[in-house]
Amino acid sequence: MNPVQLFHLEERKNRFRSPSFFFRILLLAFFVFTPFMFRSFEVLDVILKIIIFSVLVASYDVILGYTGIVSLGHVLYFGIGSYFVGIFMGKLGLTSYGHLALAFLIAILISGVLSVLIGLFSLRIRAIFFAMVTLAFMEFTFILSSQLRSITGGDDGISFKLPGILAIDFSYGKFLGIEFTGRLISYYLILLLSLILFLLMLRFVHSPVGRVLQSIRDNEQRSTALGYRTYLFQVIASSFASCVAAVMGGCFVIWVRYVSPDSSLSVSIMLDVLLMVIVGGMGTLYGSIFGAAFLMVTRAFLPKLQVIIASLLPGIPLAIRLSERWLFYFGLLFIVIVYFFPKGIVGTAQEIFARRKSN
Amino acid sequence: MVEPILKVEEIHTFIGKHHILQGVSFAVHPGKVTVLLGRNGAGKSTTLRSIMGLLPPSQGTINLKNRPIKGLKPYEISRLGIGFVPEDRGIYNLLTVEENFRVAMLQEDGKTRERMETIFDIFPDLKKFWKAKAGNLSGGQKQMLAIARPLVNQNELLLIDEPSKGLAPIIIDHIIDSIHMLKEYTVIILVEQNFYMASSLGNDFYLFDDGKTVHQGQMEELIQNEELKKKYLGISG
Amino acid sequence: MNLKWKRWFPMLIVFAIFLSPLLGINPKTYITITISGLAMGMLLFLVSSGFSLIFGFLSVLNLAHGALFAWGAYIGFTSFNLINQWTGWGGSNSIFLNFIIFLLALIISGLLVALLGIITERSVIRPVYGSHLFQIFITVGAMIVMEELIRIIWGPNDEVMPVPIKFMGSWDVFDVVVSKYPLIAIVIGFILYLVIFMILRKTKIGTIVRAGVENPEMVQVMGHNIYRYFTGVFAAGSALAAIGGGMWATFVKSIHPAMGGEVIVFALIVAIIGGLGSITGSVVGALLVGLSYNYVAYLIPKAALGITMLLLVIILSIRPTGLFPEGT
Numbered sequence: 001m002n003p004v005q006l007f008h009l010e011e012r013k014n015r016f017r018s019p020s021f022f023f024r025i026l027l028l029a030f031f032v033f034t035p036f037m038f039r040s041f042e043v044l045d046v047i048l049k050i051i052i053f054s055v056l057v058a059s060y061d062v063i064l065g066y067t068g069i070v071s072l073g074h075v076l077y078f079g080i081g082s083y084f085v086g087i088f089m090g091k092l093g094l095t096s097y098g099h100l101a102l103a104f105l106i107a108i109l110i111s112g113v114l115s116v117l118i119g120l121f122s123l124r125i126r127a128i129f130f131a132m133v134t135l136a137f138m139e140f141t142f143i144l145s146s147q148l149r150s151i152t153g154g155d156d157g158i159s160f161k162l163p164g165i166l167a168i169d170f171s172y173g174k175f176l177g178i179e180f181t182g183r184l185i186s187y188y189l190i191l192l193l194s195l196i197l198f199l200l201m202l203r204f205v206h207s208p209v210g211r212v213l214q215s216i217r218d219n220e221q222r223s224t225a226l227g228y229r230t231y232l233f234q235v236i237a238s239s240f241a242s243c244v245a246a247v248m249g250g251c252f253v254i255w256v257r258y259v260s261p262d263s264s265l266s267v268s269i270m271l272d273v274l275l276m277v278i279v280g281g282m283g284t285l286y287g288s289i290f291g292a293a294f295l296m297v298t299r300a301f302l303p304k305l306q307v308i309i310a311s312l313l314p315g316i317p318l319a320i321r322l323s324e325r326w327l328f329y330f331g332l333l334f335i336v337i338v339y340f341f342p343k344g345i346v347g348t349a350q351e352i353f354a355r356r357k358s359n
Numbered sequence: 360m361v362e363p364i365l366k367v368e369e370i371h372t373f374i375g376k377h378h379i380l381q382g383v384s385f386a387v388h389p390g391k392v393t394v395l396l397g398r399n400g401a402g403k404s405t406t407l408r409s410i411m412g413l414l415p416p417s418q419g420t421i422n423l424k425n426r427p428i429k430g431l432k433p434y435e436i437s438r439l440g441i442g443f444v445p446e447d448r449g450i451y452n453l454l455t456v457e458e459n460f461r462v463a464m465l466q467e468d469g470k471t472r473e474r475m476e477t478i479f480d481i482f483p484d485l486k487k488f489w490k491a492k493a494g495n496l497s498g499g500q501k502q503m504l505a506i507a508r509p510l511v512n513q514n515e516l517l518l519i520d521e522p523s524k525g526l527a528p529i530i531i532d533h534i535i536d537s538i539h540m541l542k543e544y545t546v547i548i549l550v551e552q553n554f555y556m557a558s559s560l561g562n563d564f565y566l567f568d569d570g571k572t573v574h575q576g577q578m579e580e581l582i583q584n585e586e587l588k589k590k591y592l593g594i595s596g
Numbered sequence: 597m598n599l600k601w602k603r604w605f606p607m608l609i610v611f612a613i614f615l616s617p618l619l620g621i622n623p624k625t626y627i628t629i630t631i632s633g634l635a636m637g638m639l640l641f642l643v644s645s646g647f648s649l650i651f652g653f654l655s656v657l658n659l660a661h662g663a664l665f666a667w668g669a670y671i672g673f674t675s676f677n678l679i680n681q682w683t684g685w686g687g688s689n690s691i692f693l694n695f696i697i698f699l700l701a702l703i704i705s706g707l708l709v710a711l712l713g714i715i716t717e718r719s720v721i722r723p724v725y726g727s728h729l730f731q732i733f734i735t736v737g738a739m740i741v742m743e744e745l746i747r748i749i750w751g752p753n754d755e756v757m758p759v760p761i762k763f764m765g766s767w768d769v770f771d772v773v774v775s776k777y778p779l780i781a782i783v784i785g786f787i788l789y790l791v792i793f794m795i796l797r798k799t800k801i802g803t804i805v806r807a808g809v810e811n812p813e814m815v816q817v818m819g820h821n822i823y824r825y826f827t828g829v830f831a832a833g834s835a836l837a838a839i840g841g842g843m844w845a846t847f848v849k850s851i852h853p854a855m856g857g858e859v860i861v862f863a864l865i866v867a868i869i870g871g872l873g874s875i876t877g878s879v880v881g882a883l884l885v886g887l888s889y890n891y892v893a894y895l896i897p898k899a900a901l902g903i904t905m906l907l908l909v910i911i912l913s914i915r916p917t918g919l920f921p922e923g924t
Contacts, residue, residue, distance in 0.1 A: 070732050072659075121909070125916040128657060131732060132864045133912070139861040140905050147898055267857055274736060321748050328748065331740030335720060338733045411817055437819035449814035451807045461800060462807045465819045509818070 027289070031191055035184055042300070048187055050289070050296045052252050055194045057276045057288035058201055059244035065283030066205050067237045068217030069127045073134030074273060076141050077111040077242040079265030081249025083145065083152060084110075086259030090160030091151065097163055107246040115242035119235035127234075138270065145261045157260025162186070166254065190251045197244050202285060204240060213237050275330055278337050281344025290345045295330075302326045362425070363388050364515055364546050365410070370419030370429075372402075372409045379405045380416065381570040387516070387563075392538070392547045394557045394578065397567030397591060403550040404446055406567070407518045411443050412436045423515065438465065442509025442545070446520040450501050452494030456485055459493050463508040471511065478507045481540045499530035503537065510544065517545045523553040535559055554592060558582050566591045610884070617891045624772045629890050635778030637879075637886025638785025639847060642840030643859055644866035645792065645878040646833025652809040652873015653829045656721055657728070659735040661837055661863060662856025663742035664709055664716075668838025669757070669845035669855060670750055671705035676758050686760050694760035702842045706835040712742075713834025717827050725826075739856075746853040754852040757845040781843055788839070789879050796875060805829060809873040865904055869911045871918025880919055 034047045060074045084107035088099050114137075122133040145152045152158070161167060166189070167182045174180070204210050216223040216230045223230050253259045262268075272295060280291025309323040322328075341348050363386035372380035380402050387393045395403045408414040410421055412433040421429045428436050437443070451459050464471065479486040482503045488496060493504060502522055509517060522538070523531045531553065538547065538560055551557040557564070557578075564581050566574035568591055581587060618626055647661045676697065680686035685697040720738050724730040759777070766775040796802035808815045808825060816822045844859070845851045866885050870877025885904055893900035911919065 064729075068729065070729060072732075121912060125912070128728060129868070129912070129916075131657060132868060133908070136861050136865055136905065136908060139858075140901055143901050271736070271740060274733070278733060318748070321751070325744045325748050327740055328744030331737050331744060334740065335734060335737035338730055338737065339723065342730065413813065413817070432821070433813075433816040434819050434821045437817055443817045445814070445817070449811055449817065451810050451814070453810055454803065454807060458803050458807075461803050462815065462820075463818050512819075 024286075028195070035187060041183075044183075044187065046296050046300050048190060048255055050292045051191060051194050052248055052255070053272070053276060053292035053296065054289040055197050055201075056245055056248045057273055057280065057292055058198060058285050059241040059248070060273050061277055061280075061282060061285055061288055062201055062205060062241040062244075063238050064277060065281075065285075066210060066217065067213045067234050069123065069234055069238070070131040071134045071238065072131050072270065073136075073138030074241070074245055075265060075267075075270045076134070076138040077115065077245035078249035078252070078269070079138075079141060079145065079261075080111050080114075081107040081246035081251075082253045082259045082264035083107075083249075084246075085250040085253050086158045086160060087151065089162060090158035090259075091153070095161055095163045100163060100166075104247060104250050107250060108243045111242045111246035112239045115239040116235055119231070119238045123231040123234050123238075130234075130238075138265070139267070142261055142265045142267070145265055153260070155261060157258060157263070159258045162254060162257065186254055190255060193247065193251055197247060198285075201241075201244065204237075205285065209233065209236060271327075275334055277344075278334060279344055281347030281350075282342075284344070284346040284350070287344050287346035294345075299326070361388055364424060365548070366420075366422045367406070367410065368420045368422075370406075370409055370416040370421065372405055372414050372416045374405070374414060379414075379570055380409060383409075383419075383567070383570070383572050385565045385572055385575065387546060387548055389546055390542075391562035392542060392549055392560050393563045393565065394561035395548065395550045395565050395567060396554075396557060396581075398593065399552070401567035402570040403567050404520050405570075407443065407445075407520050407548070407550060410436070410518060411441065440513065440515035442512070442514045442517040444505045444509070444517070444519045444522065446524065448501055448505040450493045450496075450505055452492070454493055456489050456491055456493055456496070456504060459504060459508055460511055464511045466512070468513075470513065474511055474513075477544065478510055481537050482507050499526055499533065502526060502530075502534060506534075506537065506541070510541070514545050516548065517541070518548045518550075520550045521552060522549070523551060523556045531556055554588075614887055614891075617895065620895055621891075625894070627772050628774070629894050630887065631774060631782070632778050633887035633890035634883065635781040635785075635847065635886070636890060637883035638782050638789075639840055639844050640859075640862055640866050640886055641785055641789065641879050641882035642836050642843065644863035644870070644882055645789075645875055646836035646840075647860075647863045648867035648870065648872055648874065648878050649805075649809075649829055650833045651867065653805055653812070654721075654725070654826050655728070655812075656725075656731050657735065658721075658830075658833070659732065659860065660716060660738040660742060661833070662858075662860030663739045663746075664713060664834045664837040664856070665841040665844070665859055666746055666851075666853060666856035667712060667742060668705045668709045668841030669851045670746055670841075671708050671838065672701045672842030672845060673755060673757055673851055674750075675704040676701035680758065686758055689761065691762040694762045698760050698763070698846070702839050705838045705842050709838030709841075710831040710835040713831045714827055716742075716834075717830040721830075722823070722826075743853055743856065750853070752853060754850050757849050757851050759846050759849060763846070777847060781847060784843065788836070789875070792836075792875050801825075801828075862904070865908045867918075868908060869918055871920040874918065874920040877918055877920030 031047065031051060035044060038044060038047075056074075056078060060071070063069060063071050063074065081104070084103040085100065088094050088103035092099075118133055118137060119130070122129040146155045148154075162182070165182060165185050205213075212223065212228060212233050216228065216233060220230055249264060253264065256263070276288060276291030276295050278291070279294050280287030280289065306320075306323050310320050313319040337344065343351060365387040367386070368384045370380055370383050371378065383402065383406050385393070385395075395406065397403055405414060409416045410428075412428070412431055412435070416429060419429070420427060423436075423439055423441065426439070428439060431439075443449075451462065454462070460475075484496075484500050485504060485507055488500065493501065496504065506517075506519060506522065519538070522534050526534065535556055538549075541547065547560075549557065549560060551560075558581070561578040564574075564576060564578050565572050566581075566587065573591065574587060617629075621629065643661065643665055647658060650656055650658045650661070676686060679697050679700055683693075683697070685693040688694060716738055720734055721731065724734050763777045763780060766773050768774075794802075796806055804815060804820055805825060808822060812822055815825070840859075841856075845855075862885060866878060866881040868881075869884060870879070870881030884907060888903045888907060889900050892903040915921075
């Protein structure tokens with residue numbers, strides 16, 4: 001047995017004993033029992049958005065943290081997923097399970113093909129072009145989605161109903177004191193899908209392809225010299241991540257039952273994703289959960305904070321304006337984190353633990 | 360003993376995590392051509408880049424005429440009178456020959472014109488292609504431009520990294536002649552793989568191995584010493 | 597001879613393409629649309645030239661460029677209003693006074709935004725030179741902060757951009773409607789292009805900047821403090837963005853905090869099409885985008901943006917380094 005295999009064996013043995021494993025189980029249990037612990041819809045809404053954004057941010061991290069290329073248009077695929085579900089359910093009125101699955105399938109297919117095309121076409125030249133071209137495509141799609149009123153409903157978007165057990169008025173009856181409505185079933189469905197995709201991504205980054213990608217990130221010249229066509233691997237990663245983002249887009253609109261350019265395709269969502277990945281830490285995957293949780297929770301509390309500030313400082317418009325512009329502080333935070341904690345929450349924590357272990 | 364112009368003592372340089380230079384020391388004396396020799400990856404080019412401040416050393420001292428220059432910025436070091444011809448020549452291909460010189464010229468003084476005349480004497484091709492784009496020059500002409508460019512300023516020292524690289528033997532001879540002529544205007548440090556060029560130009564030599572200076576002496580000694588040549592340069596016969 | 601022909605051939609094709617709308621549009625309308633296309637192109641040039649030069653020279657993908665553009669528009673708006681309150685030149689019937697107040701507002705906004713650019717470059721971007729990844733993040737952060745600052749200072753709503761009275765309306769030249777302001781914008785844009793071009797071509801600073809676009813390390817080795825040039829180019833690029841912002845706002849007669857985000861995408865496309873770091877490339881790229889956008893917007897309104905993307909895709913696939921990779 002070679003040393004690498006020995007290492008893997010060792011790793012596998014300790015897999016279920018390490019503290020981080022328990023932590024992961026705890027996290028999963030938390031998400032599973034959330035509906036039982038918190039009865040209010042607001043909390044459930046925040047938690048579910050954390051789940052969805054965790055996976056979206058993790059998929060972004062697959063591109064950014066594991067391959068080292070910057071996409072500025074990842075939300076484009078999220079939007080594609082959202083819109084296909086929205087159009088099938090709302091515009092075409094094809095509310096059946098089959099059509100829901102079909103919408104997902106088409107969204108995945110289109111996202112995959114589109115990201116391969118964009119990747120082949122820009123990564124071949126220079127990695128930085130990828131950032132520019134993805135941004136341009138996202139902006140283009142955003143404008144397209146608000147212009148093509150007949151298909152996308154323009155700026156107003158599309159509201160829609162979902163089939164069968166996912167429908168809002170569906171009720172399965174009570175279980176452990178909780179009424180299993182269509183909402184709750186959607187919650188568990190999305191949680192399950194998210195879990196599967198998250199595990200798939202973990203599998204991907206630890207697969208041989210994932211390892212090649214990391215070696216490209218760390219030293220592109222060496223990988224090229226070893227005979228890898230680096231951009232092809234980057235294209236694979238980007239299209240995989242894009243498909244994941246498309247599924248999450250679909251999940252997101254299943255939850256909110258509404259799709260519009262602002263809620264599914266805008267630059268501000270892209271900024272959120274960037275913030276989350278930076279806060280959580282690039283190249284960790286798990287960091288995305290922390291990043292998403294941090295941003296979603298603070299954002300949920302901010303309106304309350306604003307009310308307090310407004311009541312404390314009445315009649316000072318600048319103070320109120322300053323308190324309203326929470327994005328301003330996020331921007332500052334963003335810069336501070338990039339400077340001082342470039343590894344984010346999880347990356348910094350890992351570093352501290354590693355240092356303690358070695359001491 | 361004459362005071363050396365440049366004295367490098369025990370410098371260590373890292374590139375990222377890699378410890379490239381692990382104790383390089385040498386001295387350069389006026390009126391001489393000092394040749395740095397060694398295999399690929401022995402740290403010769405890194406040494407030149409460390410002197411220029413492009414790869415600041417983490418330890419050791421570098422003195423130019425008894426003035427410490429370690430830790431200064433590349434542009435400050437350059438202004439103290441060190442010219443640098445990098446391995447890739449650093450020609451501005453999109454600029455004309457004239458503009459290449461214009462960028463290199465720091466201050467126009469009374470002697471600039473005189474220096475330009477000298478440059479044109481040594482490298483007549485540059486006068487001929489004065490208005491041409493540097494990118495359209497031949498390989499040899501580009502190398503000449505690269506070597507000549509720093510000479511518009513009153514320099515103490517000229518660092519030349521592998522001038523023979525990628526050139527035909529007949530052009531190498533031409534470059535050797537030119538550098539011979541330059542010797543009276545500036546002190547030269549030459550990094551060279553081509554032993555023919557190194558031996559015909561060098562006065563003093565330093566041998567590099569694994570990021571350290573391991574041998575030094577007069578060029579004539581090295582030409583005689585088959586053992587050293589075989590061990591560090593892989594040259595036999 | 598043969599070589600010259602090859603060089604001009606693509607240009608001829610471009611001309612042919614731009615004359616082709618004549619088949620579908622009557623000549624008088626064609627001229628009107630062409631003028632507004634050229635005006636849009638010249639305004640885009642102002643934004644993208646700075647962006648392109650900053651990328652070429654500093655290798656910084658400055659995503660905050662759009663925010664600088666918006667700042668330019670807002671400062672232009674405020675200074676125009678303040679000067680107008682004080683002198684009333686904006687509402688004067690003398691086109692000369694109109695010009696003075698317009699140019700004053702532009703100059704003030706150019707200078708102030710250049711200052712803002714210097715602060716940004718020194719404090720935020722300089723610490724991350726050399727790392728593409730962090731640069732992109734930092735400029736995104738700077739963009740958010742700057743855009744939010746606009747909302748804090750001027751409020752989040754749209755404002756009406758004042759236009760000097762004599763700039764409104766149009767001239768009637770042989771039955772062809774020629775709007776006044778687009779013509780003014782074309783002239784100002786073209787003058788600025790010539791100024792930048794001459795600075796880059798004829799001055800020593802310009803030569804050093806062009807050298808730096810090709811090989812910044814050698815510029816340092818030759819004794820020039822490249823960081824000072826970095827700051828200078830960043831300031832100049834910011835000033836251009838600001839002037840572009842002020843002129844754009846006058847063109848569309850309104851300003852809003854997010855206006856930079858929309859323009860940055862155009863600037864990006866223009867810079868890629870023209871060749872990153874090339875001023876002439878920026879002008880040609882911007883005119884291509886401006887003209888094609890306007891022609892298509894007239895013929896098939898919904899496809900206008902598509903043609904811009906198509907242009908990007910075509911140029912990137914046949915000439916990945918852009919139309920003018922040779923610099924300037």
